[in-house]
Amino acid sequence: AKHDGGGRAIVFRQEMHSTASSRLDLESQLRRALDNRELRVYYQPVVDIWTEDVVGFEALVRWDHPERGLILPLEFIPVAEETGMIIPIGEWVLRQALTQAQRWRTEAPRALNPWIAVNVSTLQLRDANFVGMVADVLMQTGFDPTALHLEITETGLMNDIGANLKTLHALRTLGVQLSIDDFGTGQSSLSYLSLLPVQTLKIGCCFIAGLGGEDPHASPIADVIVSVGRALKLTVIAEGVETMEQLQELRRIGSPLGQGFLWSQPLPSEKILEWLGTRLP
Ligand code: C2E
Ligand code: CA
Ligand code: CA
Numbered sequence: 001a002k003h004d005g006g007g008r009a010i011v012f013r014q015e016m017h018s019t020a021s022s023r024l025d026l027e028s029q030l031r032r033a034l035d036n037r038e039l040r041v042y043y044q045p046v047v048d049i050w051t052e053d054v055v056g057f058e059a060l061v062r063w064d065h066p067e068r069g070l071i072l073p074l075e076f077i078p079v080a081e082e083t084g085m086i087i088p089i090g091e092w093v094l095r096q097a098l099t100q101a102q103r104w105r106t107e108a109p110r111a112l113n114p115w116i117a118v119n120v121s122t123l124q125l126r127d128a129n130f131v132g133m134v135a136d137v138l139m140q141t142g143f144d145p146t147a148l149h150l151e152i153t154e155t156g157l158m159n160d161i162g163a164n165l166k167t168l169h170a171l172r173t174l175g176v177q178l179s180i181d182d183f184g185t186g187q188s189s190l191s192y193l194s195l196l197p198v199q200t201l202k203i204g205c206c207f208i209a210g211l212g213g214e215d216p217h218a219s220p221i222a223d224v225i226v227s228v229g230r231a232l233k234l235t236v237i238a239e240g241v242e243t244m245e246q247l248q249e250l251r252r253i254g255s256p257l258g259q260g261f262l263w264s265q266p267l268p269s270e271k272i273l274e275w276l277g278t279r280l281p
Pocket of ligand 1: 044059060061072073074077090093119120121181182205239240241242259260261262266
Protein backbone atom coordinates (compact mmCIF):
# COMPACT_ATOMS: atom_id res chain seq x y z
CA ALA A 1 0.00 0.00 0.00
CA LYS A 2 1.17 3.50 -0.81
CA HIS A 3 0.29 5.54 2.23
CA ASP A 4 0.16 3.24 5.21
CA GLY A 5 2.83 5.02 7.18
CA GLY A 6 1.92 3.22 10.43
CA GLY A 7 4.21 0.47 11.71
CA ARG A 8 1.31 -1.82 12.48
CA ALA A 9 0.27 -2.11 8.89
CA ILE A 10 3.80 -3.02 7.87
CA VAL A 11 4.09 -5.68 10.56
CA PHE A 12 0.77 -7.07 9.45
CA ARG A 13 1.97 -7.24 5.85
CA GLN A 14 5.16 -9.03 6.79
CA GLU A 15 3.18 -11.61 8.72
CA MET A 16 0.89 -12.12 5.77
CA HIS A 17 3.91 -12.55 3.57
CA SER A 18 5.62 -15.07 5.81
CA THR A 19 2.40 -17.07 6.24
CA ALA A 20 1.88 -17.11 2.50
CA SER A 21 5.45 -18.15 1.76
CA SER A 22 5.54 -20.91 4.37
CA ARG A 23 2.30 -22.10 2.88
CA LEU A 24 3.94 -22.14 -0.55
CA ASP A 25 6.91 -24.03 0.92
CA LEU A 26 4.55 -26.59 2.40
CA GLU A 27 2.77 -26.90 -0.91
CA SER A 28 5.88 -27.47 -3.00
CA GLN A 29 7.38 -29.79 -0.39
CA LEU A 30 4.17 -31.79 -0.29
CA ARG A 31 4.36 -32.17 -4.05
CA ARG A 32 7.74 -33.85 -3.62
CA ALA A 33 6.82 -35.81 -0.49
CA LEU A 34 5.15 -38.63 -2.39
CA ASP A 35 8.06 -39.12 -4.82
CA ASN A 36 10.56 -38.84 -1.96
CA ARG A 37 8.67 -41.49 0.03
CA GLU A 38 8.14 -39.18 2.99
CA LEU A 39 4.54 -40.20 3.72
CA ARG A 40 3.80 -42.92 6.26
CA VAL A 41 0.64 -44.79 7.17
CA TYR A 42 0.02 -45.35 10.88
CA TYR A 43 -2.64 -47.71 12.22
CA GLN A 44 -4.88 -47.43 15.25
CA PRO A 45 -6.74 -50.52 16.52
CA VAL A 46 -10.54 -50.67 16.83
CA VAL A 47 -11.64 -53.05 19.60
CA ASP A 48 -14.73 -54.87 20.78
CA ILE A 49 -15.92 -52.81 23.73
CA TRP A 50 -16.58 -55.91 25.91
CA THR A 51 -13.80 -58.35 25.06
CA GLU A 52 -11.33 -55.66 23.95
CA ASP A 53 -10.32 -57.95 21.05
CA VAL A 54 -8.99 -56.16 17.97
CA VAL A 55 -11.52 -56.18 15.14
CA GLY A 56 -9.91 -53.68 12.78
CA PHE A 57 -7.50 -50.82 12.26
CA GLU A 58 -7.89 -47.27 10.98
CA ALA A 59 -5.16 -46.09 8.61
CA LEU A 60 -3.99 -42.53 9.41
CA VAL A 61 -1.47 -40.73 7.22
CA ARG A 62 1.61 -38.90 8.57
CA TRP A 63 4.29 -36.90 6.80
CA ASP A 64 7.83 -37.69 7.89
CA HIS A 65 9.31 -34.33 6.91
CA PRO A 66 13.12 -34.35 6.49
CA GLU A 67 13.58 -31.24 8.70
CA ARG A 68 10.44 -31.03 10.79
CA GLY A 69 9.87 -34.65 11.70
CA LEU A 70 6.41 -36.19 11.84
CA ILE A 71 3.66 -33.81 10.67
CA LEU A 72 0.03 -34.66 11.51
CA PRO A 73 -2.67 -34.71 8.81
CA LEU A 74 -4.55 -31.67 10.10
CA GLU A 75 -1.59 -29.57 8.95
CA PHE A 76 -1.25 -30.92 5.40
CA ILE A 77 -4.53 -32.61 4.40
CA PRO A 78 -6.25 -29.21 3.93
CA VAL A 79 -3.36 -28.11 1.65
CA ALA A 80 -3.59 -31.42 -0.20
CA GLU A 81 -7.32 -30.85 -0.70
CA GLU A 82 -6.94 -27.27 -1.94
CA THR A 83 -4.26 -28.24 -4.45
CA GLY A 84 -5.86 -31.47 -5.62
CA MET A 85 -2.89 -33.46 -4.33
CA ILE A 86 -5.33 -35.39 -2.13
CA ILE A 87 -6.13 -37.51 -5.21
CA PRO A 88 -2.64 -39.10 -5.62
CA ILE A 89 -2.02 -39.00 -1.84
CA GLY A 90 -5.32 -40.77 -1.12
CA GLU A 91 -4.53 -43.42 -3.70
CA TRP A 92 -1.09 -43.94 -2.20
CA VAL A 93 -2.54 -44.29 1.34
CA LEU A 94 -5.07 -46.88 0.15
CA ARG A 95 -2.45 -48.92 -1.74
CA GLN A 96 0.04 -48.75 1.12
CA ALA A 97 -2.56 -49.67 3.77
CA LEU A 98 -3.89 -52.65 1.83
CA THR A 99 -0.38 -53.87 0.97
CA GLN A 100 0.77 -53.68 4.60
CA ALA A 101 -2.44 -55.15 6.03
CA GLN A 102 -2.29 -58.02 3.57
CA ARG A 103 1.15 -58.81 5.00
CA TRP A 104 -0.11 -58.94 8.66
CA ARG A 105 -2.94 -61.13 7.57
CA THR A 106 -0.57 -63.72 6.17
CA GLU A 107 2.15 -63.32 8.80
CA ALA A 108 -0.26 -63.44 11.74
CA PRO A 109 -2.96 -65.94 10.79
CA ARG A 110 -4.21 -66.12 14.38
CA ALA A 111 -4.85 -62.40 14.50
CA LEU A 112 -8.54 -62.41 13.62
CA ASN A 113 -8.18 -61.01 10.10
CA PRO A 114 -8.79 -57.43 11.19
CA TRP A 115 -10.42 -55.09 8.72
CA ILE A 116 -8.80 -51.85 7.55
CA ALA A 117 -10.53 -48.48 7.50
CA VAL A 118 -9.15 -45.81 5.15
CA ASN A 119 -10.23 -42.16 5.21
CA VAL A 120 -11.59 -40.75 1.98
CA SER A 121 -11.86 -37.03 1.24
CA THR A 122 -15.02 -35.92 -0.57
CA LEU A 123 -12.77 -34.58 -3.31
CA GLN A 124 -11.69 -38.15 -3.97
CA LEU A 125 -15.28 -39.32 -3.88
CA ARG A 126 -16.14 -36.80 -6.61
CA ASP A 127 -13.22 -37.84 -8.80
CA ALA A 128 -14.60 -39.74 -11.80
CA ASN A 129 -11.82 -42.37 -11.51
CA PHE A 130 -12.30 -43.07 -7.82
CA VAL A 131 -14.37 -46.27 -7.95
CA GLY A 132 -12.15 -47.68 -10.71
CA MET A 133 -9.04 -46.80 -8.70
CA VAL A 134 -10.37 -48.63 -5.60
CA ALA A 135 -11.22 -51.67 -7.73
CA ASP A 136 -7.70 -51.67 -9.24
CA VAL A 137 -5.96 -51.39 -5.86
CA LEU A 138 -8.11 -54.22 -4.45
CA MET A 139 -7.21 -56.41 -7.39
CA GLN A 140 -3.49 -55.55 -7.34
CA THR A 141 -3.12 -56.17 -3.60
CA GLY A 142 -5.45 -59.18 -3.43
CA PHE A 143 -7.09 -57.64 -0.35
CA ASP A 144 -10.56 -58.94 0.56
CA PRO A 145 -12.96 -56.09 -0.45
CA THR A 146 -15.35 -56.90 2.41
CA ALA A 147 -12.49 -56.22 4.88
CA LEU A 148 -12.00 -52.68 3.54
CA HIS A 149 -13.96 -49.89 5.21
CA LEU A 150 -13.99 -46.45 3.62
CA GLU A 151 -14.63 -43.57 6.04
CA ILE A 152 -16.27 -40.40 4.77
CA THR A 153 -17.09 -37.46 7.02
CA GLU A 154 -20.72 -36.65 7.51
CA THR A 155 -20.26 -33.02 6.40
CA GLY A 156 -18.51 -34.00 3.18
CA LEU A 157 -21.09 -36.63 2.38
CA MET A 158 -24.06 -34.33 2.80
CA ASN A 159 -22.51 -31.55 0.69
CA ASP A 160 -23.49 -33.09 -2.61
CA ILE A 161 -25.61 -35.99 -1.57
CA GLY A 162 -27.07 -36.71 -5.01
CA ALA A 163 -23.71 -37.22 -6.74
CA ASN A 164 -22.21 -38.97 -3.71
CA LEU A 165 -25.04 -41.51 -3.50
CA LYS A 166 -24.21 -42.92 -6.94
CA THR A 167 -20.57 -43.35 -5.96
CA LEU A 168 -21.48 -44.97 -2.64
CA HIS A 169 -23.67 -47.53 -4.39
CA ALA A 170 -20.90 -48.26 -6.91
CA LEU A 171 -18.47 -48.82 -4.03
CA ARG A 172 -20.92 -51.19 -2.33
CA THR A 173 -21.04 -53.18 -5.56
CA LEU A 174 -17.30 -53.79 -5.14
CA GLY A 175 -18.09 -55.26 -1.73
CA VAL A 176 -16.43 -52.58 0.43
CA GLN A 177 -18.00 -51.33 3.69
CA LEU A 178 -18.84 -47.66 4.19
CA SER A 179 -18.59 -45.63 7.40
CA ILE A 180 -19.76 -42.15 8.27
CA ASP A 181 -16.96 -40.41 10.14
CA ASP A 182 -17.63 -37.85 12.89
CA PHE A 183 -21.31 -38.64 12.82
CA GLY A 184 -23.39 -36.07 14.70
CA THR A 185 -21.28 -33.07 13.75
CA GLY A 186 -23.00 -32.53 10.40
CA GLN A 187 -26.47 -31.73 9.22
CA SER A 188 -27.81 -35.08 8.10
CA SER A 189 -31.37 -35.84 8.97
CA LEU A 190 -32.38 -39.27 10.12
CA SER A 191 -34.51 -39.80 7.03
CA TYR A 192 -31.42 -39.30 4.83
CA LEU A 193 -29.40 -41.65 6.95
CA SER A 194 -31.77 -44.51 6.29
CA LEU A 195 -31.28 -43.97 2.53
CA LEU A 196 -27.48 -44.11 2.66
CA PRO A 197 -25.85 -47.46 1.85
CA VAL A 198 -23.56 -47.27 4.91
CA GLN A 199 -22.76 -49.91 7.53
CA THR A 200 -20.98 -47.99 10.29
CA LEU A 201 -21.33 -44.75 12.24
CA LYS A 202 -18.31 -43.30 14.02
CA ILE A 203 -18.94 -41.15 17.09
CA GLY A 204 -16.33 -38.37 17.06
CA CYS A 205 -13.97 -37.64 19.97
CA CYS A 206 -15.91 -34.53 20.98
CA PHE A 207 -18.93 -36.60 22.03
CA ILE A 208 -16.80 -39.07 23.99
CA ALA A 209 -14.65 -36.55 25.88
CA GLY A 210 -17.45 -35.64 28.31
CA LEU A 211 -18.39 -39.25 29.13
CA GLY A 212 -17.74 -40.76 32.53
CA GLY A 213 -16.91 -37.44 34.19
CA GLU A 214 -18.55 -35.73 37.15
CA ASP A 215 -21.78 -35.12 35.30
CA PRO A 216 -23.36 -38.45 34.36
CA HIS A 217 -25.36 -36.82 31.56
CA ALA A 218 -22.54 -34.74 30.11
CA SER A 219 -22.84 -36.24 26.67
CA PRO A 220 -26.27 -37.54 25.74
CA ILE A 221 -25.23 -37.36 22.06
CA ALA A 222 -23.18 -40.56 22.22
CA ASP A 223 -26.19 -42.30 23.75
CA VAL A 224 -28.45 -41.01 20.96
CA ILE A 225 -26.03 -42.10 18.21
CA VAL A 226 -25.84 -45.61 19.69
CA SER A 227 -29.65 -45.77 19.67
CA VAL A 228 -29.80 -44.55 16.07
CA GLY A 229 -27.25 -47.18 15.09
CA ARG A 230 -29.25 -49.88 16.80
CA ALA A 231 -32.52 -48.78 15.18
CA LEU A 232 -30.96 -48.70 11.69
CA LYS A 233 -28.89 -51.87 12.28
CA LEU A 234 -25.59 -50.05 11.81
CA THR A 235 -22.35 -50.75 13.65
CA VAL A 236 -21.19 -47.95 15.93
CA ILE A 237 -17.57 -47.09 16.77
CA ALA A 238 -16.80 -44.65 19.61
CA GLU A 239 -13.62 -42.71 18.80
CA GLY A 240 -11.19 -40.99 21.15
CA VAL A 241 -11.71 -43.32 24.13
CA GLU A 242 -9.02 -42.34 26.62
CA THR A 243 -10.17 -43.45 30.09
CA MET A 244 -11.64 -46.45 31.91
CA GLU A 245 -14.55 -44.21 32.96
CA GLN A 246 -15.36 -43.51 29.32
CA LEU A 247 -15.10 -47.23 28.54
CA GLN A 248 -17.52 -48.06 31.36
CA GLU A 249 -19.98 -45.43 30.21
CA LEU A 250 -19.77 -46.74 26.62
CA ARG A 251 -20.50 -50.25 27.89
CA ARG A 252 -23.49 -48.88 29.77
CA ILE A 253 -24.94 -47.11 26.71
CA GLY A 254 -24.15 -50.15 24.53
CA SER A 255 -21.61 -48.93 21.98
CA PRO A 256 -20.29 -52.16 20.43
CA LEU A 257 -16.84 -50.93 19.33
CA GLY A 258 -14.24 -48.43 20.53
CA GLN A 259 -11.01 -46.79 19.40
CA GLY A 260 -8.64 -44.50 21.28
CA PHE A 261 -5.48 -43.94 23.32
CA LEU A 262 -6.89 -46.22 26.07
CA TRP A 263 -5.88 -49.14 23.84
CA SER A 264 -3.24 -47.64 21.58
CA GLN A 265 -1.96 -44.61 19.73
CA PRO A 266 -1.72 -44.95 15.95
CA LEU A 267 1.37 -47.11 15.26
CA PRO A 268 3.59 -47.75 12.24
CA SER A 269 3.08 -51.05 10.42
CA GLU A 270 6.12 -52.78 11.94
CA LYS A 271 4.72 -52.16 15.44
CA ILE A 272 1.33 -53.68 14.59
CA LEU A 273 2.46 -57.31 14.51
CA GLU A 274 4.36 -56.73 17.74
CA TRP A 275 1.30 -55.10 19.28
CA LEU A 276 -1.01 -57.91 18.12
CA GLY A 277 1.48 -60.37 19.64
CA THR A 278 1.17 -58.80 23.11
CA ARG A 279 -2.62 -59.13 22.94
CA LEU A 280 -2.89 -62.73 21.77
CA PRO A 281 -3.54 -65.36 24.42
P1 C2E B 1 -10.32 -38.85 12.06
O1 C2E B 1 -10.59 -39.67 10.84
O2 C2E B 1 -11.48 -38.46 12.90
O3 C2E B 1 -9.23 -39.66 12.88
C1 C2E B 1 -9.20 -39.77 14.29
C2 C2E B 1 -8.15 -38.84 14.88
O4 C2E B 1 -8.23 -38.92 16.31
C3 C2E B 1 -6.72 -39.22 14.52
O5 C2E B 1 -5.99 -38.02 14.40
C4 C2E B 1 -6.28 -40.00 15.76
O6 C2E B 1 -4.88 -40.03 15.93
C5 C2E B 1 -6.97 -39.21 16.84
N1 C2E B 1 -7.16 -40.01 18.07
C6 C2E B 1 -7.15 -41.34 18.19
N2 C2E B 1 -7.39 -41.73 19.46
C7 C2E B 1 -7.57 -40.61 20.18
C8 C2E B 1 -7.86 -40.35 21.57
O7 C2E B 1 -8.00 -41.24 22.40
N3 C2E B 1 -7.99 -39.04 21.92
C9 C2E B 1 -7.86 -38.02 21.01
N4 C2E B 1 -8.00 -36.79 21.46
N5 C2E B 1 -7.58 -38.23 19.70
C10 C2E B 1 -7.44 -39.51 19.28
P2 C2E B 1 -4.97 -37.76 13.20
O8 C2E B 1 -4.25 -39.03 12.85
O9 C2E B 1 -4.16 -36.56 13.55
O10 C2E B 1 -5.92 -37.43 11.96
C11 C2E B 1 -6.71 -36.28 11.96
C12 C2E B 1 -7.68 -36.28 10.80
O11 C2E B 1 -7.00 -36.21 9.55
C13 C2E B 1 -8.50 -37.56 10.71
O12 C2E B 1 -9.55 -37.49 11.63
C14 C2E B 1 -8.94 -37.53 9.27
O13 C2E B 1 -10.05 -36.70 9.09
C15 C2E B 1 -7.74 -36.89 8.58
N6 C2E B 1 -6.94 -37.94 7.95
C16 C2E B 1 -6.00 -38.77 8.50
N7 C2E B 1 -5.50 -39.60 7.58
C17 C2E B 1 -6.12 -39.31 6.41
C18 C2E B 1 -6.04 -39.85 5.07
O14 C2E B 1 -5.29 -40.79 4.75
N8 C2E B 1 -6.85 -39.26 4.12
C19 C2E B 1 -7.72 -38.25 4.43
N9 C2E B 1 -8.48 -37.74 3.45
N10 C2E B 1 -7.83 -37.74 5.67
C20 C2E B 1 -7.04 -38.26 6.65
CA1 CA C 1 -11.59 -41.43 10.27
CA1 CA D 1 -13.44 -39.37 13.24
